[in-house]
Amino acid sequence: MEKIKMKTPIVEMDGDEMTRILWKIIKDELICPYIDLKSEYYDLGLANRNATNDQVTIDSANANKKYGVAVKCATITPNAVRMTEYDLKEMWKSPNGTIRAILDGTVFRAPITVKGIEPYVRTWKKPITIARHAYGDVYKNVEIDVPGPGKAELVFTGEKGEELRETVFDFKGPGVLQGMHNIDKSIASFARSCFNYALDTKQDLWFATKDTISKKYDHTFKDIFQEIYDAEYKERFEKAGIVYFYTLIDDAVARVMKSEGGFIWACKNYDGDVMSDMISSAFGSLAMMTSVLVSPDGKYEYEAAHGTVQRHYYKYLKGEETSTNSVATIFAWTGALRKRGELDDIPELMQFSDRLEKAVIATIESGKMTKDLALITSLPDVTVLNSEDFIKAVRATYEAM
Ligand code: NAP
Ligand code: MG
Secondary structure, eight states: OOOOOOSSEEEEOOOOHHHHHHHHIIIIIIIITTTOOEEEEESSSSSHHHHHTHHHHHHHHHHHHHHHHEEOOOOOOOOOHHHHHHHHSSSSOOOHHHHHHHHHHHEEEEOOOTTTTOSSSOOOOOOOEEEEESGGGGOEEEEEEEESEEEEEEEEOOOOOEEEEEEEEESOOOOOEEOOOOOOOHHHHHHHHHHHHHHHHHHHEEEEOOTSTTTHHHHHHHHHHHIIIIIIIIIHHHHHHHOOEEHHHHHHHHHHHHSSOEEEEEEOHHHHOOOHHHHHHHSSSSSGGGEEEETTOOOOOEEEEOOOHHHHHHHHHOOOOOOOOOOEEEHHHHHHHHHHHHHHTTTTHHHHHHHHHHHHHHHHHHTOOHHHHHHTTTOSSSSEEHHHHHHHHHHHHHHHO
């Protein structure tokens, strides 16, 4: 069979530890036999980030901007222990943070659902995608430990010296104080990324804040979303048969629990942090969660939501057998290739991605899976496969299709 040809390269960001091992097997077994792969390769493994003073991360993000589509392997975010383990010159920043800042993007996380791994919430029939605003609020706050009685004020001084002033509280004794901010530009980017992704995936978009209590702060989020929706997206949403729906955050939580799923839930930074862990564990496994970074001008970076699976890697280094789940990493590849096919008008590339995803799901539903899923599945007669054999089993399913 002739291999599928590509027009534009995808940006390939290699990574660390166990996911780097899976990366190569996935390419050898599932991608390169079928596709004449055009990729611009960047090695984001920690050793190379250190050797290039992290320039490779910046270069890869700029390539993502240039070509539009990237696929990324999980990477180590250095901490004190990693400094000695990898003999680092500096505690390099999180690559995901660097790439997100350069693309000004929003992260969308969605579970991959299969029969036999049932969500803990009975009513959920379809995946729920969480979109988390990745800038500001409590993550960029300033705080004061109030030592005793005194007056706390919120003061804004404009460039020309004009002042806005509010009393926060007249303290009669010790307490705590916090200041937060966000910026219109970032909120607008977040809104556009969400509206674009909803159109892309033909799903309704929900957004919720606490604007009844926070009449300026949260209300600004609500207003910016509504203004952009009315001016730029309303007609396209109506044409696509999808809905933009705003409600209060507590009402949203109650509705999510009673819903069937199948929509995007846009969350402010803190809400997204909390809710994405709830959604991913309620759907079964972090190893079955995909993640895509979408910029407001339509650049995409696909990856798995989990990390480098360090514990398995150390077993692998000792020559012990591992059973690491490669599903989210395979879906990062299919997501990127499908998007490339869509942008370059290569239907075969899109069909390939659809089929490979079907093969992954069919393999699991036939009872062949890695250990993490075997522990939670409701399927009888399960065969637990090691890391490599699972990928080979997917290839066999694909070939049979
Ligand atoms: P992790 O790699 O997500 O793994 C945590 C645990 O979850 C694993 O030990 C394993 O449990 C289970 N697990 C996660 N993915 C799995 C998979 N594909 N198959 C089977 N089990 C899986 O998180 P971590 O160990 O806390 O972090 C390791 C490194 O990843 C860190 O250096 C961190 O900086 C980095 N990280 C990177 C990203 C990213 O690049 N996007 C995201 C998060 C973390 P058992 O050990 O019980 O089997
Ligand atoms: Mg969290």
